Amino acid sequence: xxxRVYNTLTGEKELFVPLTPGKVGMYVCGVTVxxxxxIGHARAGVVFDIIFRYLNxxxxxxxxxxxYTDIDDxxxxxxxxEGTDYRTVADRYIQAFDxxxxxxxxxxxxxxxxATDHIGGIIAIIEALIAxxxxxxxxxxxxxxxxxxxxxxxxxxxxxxxxxxxxRVEVGDKKRHPMDFALWKGSKPGEPWWQSPWGxxxxxxxIECSAMSMEFLGKTFDIHxxxxxxxxxxxxxxxxxxxxANGCQFVRYWLHNGFVNINAEKMSKSLGNFFTxxxxxxxxxxxxLRFFILSAHYRSPIDxxxxxxxxxxxxxxxxxxxxxxxxxxxxxxxxAVDSALPGGLSPVALELQERLSQFRHRFVEAMDDDFxxxxxxxxxxxxxxxxxxxxxxAGDVTPxxxxxxxxxxxxxTETGGVLGLFTTAPALWLERIKAGxxxxxxMSPEEIEGLIAERVEARxxxxxxxxxxxxxxxxxxxxxxxxxxxxxxxxxx
RNA sequence: GGCGCGUUAUCCAAGAGGCUAGGAGCCGGUCUGCAAAACCGUUAACGUCGGUUCGAAUCCGACACGCGCCUCCA
Numbered sequence: 026x027x028x029r030v031y032n033t034l035t036g037e038k039e040l041f042v043p044l045t046p047g048k049v050g051m052y053v054c055g056v057t058v059x060x061x062x063x064i065g066h067a068r069a070g071v072v073f074d075i076i077f078r079y080l081n082x083x084x085x086x087x088x089x090x091x092x093y094t095d096i097d098d099x100x101x102x103x104x105x106x107e108g109t110d111y112r113t114v115a116d117r118y119i120q121a122f123d124x125x126x127x128x129x130x131x132x133x134x135x136x137x138x139x140a141t142d143h144i145g146g147i148i149a150i151i152e153a154l155i156a157x158x159x160x161x162x163x164x165x166x167x168x169x170x171x172x173x174x175x176x177x178x179x180x181x182x183x184x185x186x187x188x189x190x191x192x193r194v195e196v197g198d199k200k201r202h203p204m205d206f207a208l209w210k211g212s213k214p215g216e217p218w219w220q221s222p223w224g225x226x227x228x229x230x231x232i233e234c235s236a237m238s239m240e241f242l243g244k245t246f247d248i249h250x251x252x253x254x255x256x257x258x259x260x261x262x263x264x265x266x267x268x269x270a271n272g273c274q275f276v277r278y279w280l281h282n283g284f285v286n287i288n289a290e291k292m293s294k295s296l297g298n299f300f301t302x303x304x305x306x307x308x309x310x311x312x313x314l315r316f317f318i319l320s321a322h323y324r325s326p327i328d329x330x331x332x333x334x335x336x337x338x339x340x341x342x343x344x345x346x347x348x349x350x351x352x353x354x355x356x357x358x359x360x361a362v363d364s365a366l367p368g369g370l371s372p373v374a375l376e377l378q379e380r381l382s383q384f385r386h387r388f389v390e391a392m393d394d395d396f397x398x399x400x401x402x403x404x405x406x407x408x409x410x411x412x413x414x415x416x417x418x419a420g421d422v423t424p425x426x427x428x429x430x431x432x433x434x435x436x437x438t439e440t441g442g443v444l445g446l447f448t449t450a451p452a453l454w455l456e457r458i459k460a461g462x463x464x465x466x467x468m469s470p471e472e473i474e475g476l477i478a479e480r481v482e483a484r485x486x487x488x489x490x491x492x493x494x495x496x497x498x499x500x501x502x503x504x505x506x507x508x509x510x511x512x513x514x515x516x517x518x
Numbered sequence: 519g520g521c522g523c524g525u526u527a528u529c530c531a532a533g534a535g536g537c538u539a540g541g542a543g544c545c546g547g548u549c550u551g552c553a554a555a556a557c558c559g560u561u562a563a564c565g566u567c568g569g570u571u572c573g574a575a576u577c578c579g580a581c582a583c584g585c586g587c588c589u590c591c592a
Contacts, residue, residue, distance in 0.1 A: 036522090053592095054592075055592090056592075057590090057591085062592090063592085064592095065591080065592045066592050067592085068592065069592035070592080072592090073592095097590095098590085099590075181521075181522085181587075181588085182521065182522075183520075183521055183522095183587090183588075184520090184521095186520090187519085187520040187521070187588080188520080188521095188588060230590090250592095251592065252591075252592030253523095253586075253587080253592080254586085254587075254590095254591050254592065255591075255592070256587075257587065257588070258588090258589090259591090281592090282592070283523095283586095283592095284585095284586075284592080285592085286585085289584070289585070290585080291585080291586070291591095292592095293590095293591065294590080294591070295589095295590080295591085320530075320531065320532095320540095320541080321530085321531065321532090322531090322532075324523095325523095325524085325531090326523090326524080326585075326586085328530085330530095332529080332530080332542090333529095333530065335542085336529085336530060336541070336542050337530090337541090339541075339542060340540090340541050340542075343541080346556080346557095350557095391532090394533095397532075397533090399531065399532055399539095399540085400531095400532050400533075400539070400540085402531095402532090402540070402541085403531090403532065403539050403540035403541080404539085404540085405540090406539090406540050406541065407539080407540070410540095410557095410558085413556095413557060413558075414557085414558065416557085417548090417557055417558065484551080487551080489551060489552070492551090492552095493552075493553080496553080496554080500554080505554065505555070506553095506554070506555085507554075507555050507556085508550070508553085508554075508555085509549095509555090509556095516555085518554095
């Protein structure tokens with residue numbers, strides 16, 4: 026099997042063939058830095074993170090570019106509101122973005138360019154477009170003339186007439202066609218500006234991505250990604266700019282991730298139904314959020330809700346608990362005698378051996394099918410079950426069973442590396458989850474320990490009534506007692 | 519209005535002509551003084567109506583419902 030990806034441009038899954046064998050150039054639209062990132066940004070970040078990781082895993086030498094758009098109307102507006110300058114606003118939210126993405130465990134892209142560091146490249150493309158008759162100057166602004174580019178709207182599969190039918194496009198005097206868009210905007214007093222052949226001004230939205238992708242990846246490159254909402258107008262306009270300026274294909278494979286929904290509706294600023302990443306991370310572990318995102322295919326919509334996050338956490342806990350059990354066992358000394366001759370293996374051991382031998386192949390098959398992480402997680406879960414079964418049956422550890430379990434552990438580490446999971450020592454992670462939940466109760470650990478001690482006494486005296494009373498009392502406060510042969514511990518439900 | 523996507527069991531969610539997806543839950547078991555937790559086992563589904571086919575969740579058509587883009591958006 027080979028990697029197949031869904032290409033928005035053709036509307037089909039296609040065999041992935043890079044421009045240069047063994048190498049991949051990938052550009053993903055980052056963010057406009059004027060506010061904190063929300064869960065939608067988290068999804069886009071995580072989705073393209075695992076695409077990046079998987080391409081690396083598959084042996085490609087990947088150049089991954091993810092930009093910051095650090096000059097834009099919204100940034101200027103924000104700066105004006107605060108009585109500061111655009112640079113202060115942009116730098117603040119670049120830093121916030123970096124913090125959020127780091128917490129989500131994203132690998133750093135190869136390059137993370139800023140639009141304002143590429144004004145020269147931007148101006149060069151605009152000049153080329155004007156020279157070729159695709160753009161025109163109008164009162165200090167420069168506009169792209171969409172009618173000069175026959176392929177316009179090929180990505181979103183529309184045509185100019187349909188777009189205008191129900192369109193809410195203002196017909197400005199400055200534009201020749203209502204769909205024309207700004208490449209360069211003349212600056213008003215007090216606004217940031219750069220010197221250009223058309224006077225003082227700043228780039229429009231879209232052109233920065235054409236400039237930065239060309240700078241780092243060339244005129245034609247393999248993968249361009251972003252959220253579905255960028256298909257029109259952003260990516261459509263990028264195509265128009267780059268292909269008209271360079272006279273060659275811009276991007277070979279267009280990949281777009283689906284939205285994050287709240288109650289089956291798109292999360293968006295205008296609807297006011299969004300959660301920032303930092304808000305959510307106050308309540309949920311970052312890896313839980315990542316796991317939640319990976320539990321659905323990247324192109325499908327995903328519904329953000331407490332129930333779904335709780336379920337994600339349960340699932341991830343199940344995996345981590347298995348890993349913790351594995352680690353625990355692997356840290357023990359195996360028996361010297363190797364009783365388990367292959368012919369004498371138990372059915373469970375045989376099944377585990379069989380599963381492990383297929384594991385990598387099945388994982389790759391899932392990921393090769395348009396990065397189907399949800400299916401890959403299913404394979405991990407199946408392996409967890411068989412490992413648990415083996416663990417429950419295995420008495421003493423023999424060198425042979427130990428090698429099987431070590432193999433399982435290595436496979437989890439390997440595939441976890443692709444999915445960005447299992448980055449924490451399992452016992453530590455489980456402990457952290459427990460501690461996080463403990464913050465929600467209104468009882469001190471001392472009080473709890475005191476009651477547990479009383480209950481131990483009562484049970485020793487066969488006063489089960491009192492013992493159960495204490496148990497119920499604690500449970501009512503969300504504290505769950507865990508009795509074991511080693512004694513009683515507790516956690517928060 | 520134009521263009522596109524989706525509908526899988528109680529819930530979340532893969533799959534895309536014949537092959538156990540998976541998770542959470544329910545139920546049963548192991549454990550326990552009884553429970554809980556943990557682990558194991560188990561259950562059930564393809565929106566409606568037609569069509570193609572030996573065979574349809576899967577392909578085709580119609581319909582219903584939901585959603586998205588067409589304004590800034592990941």
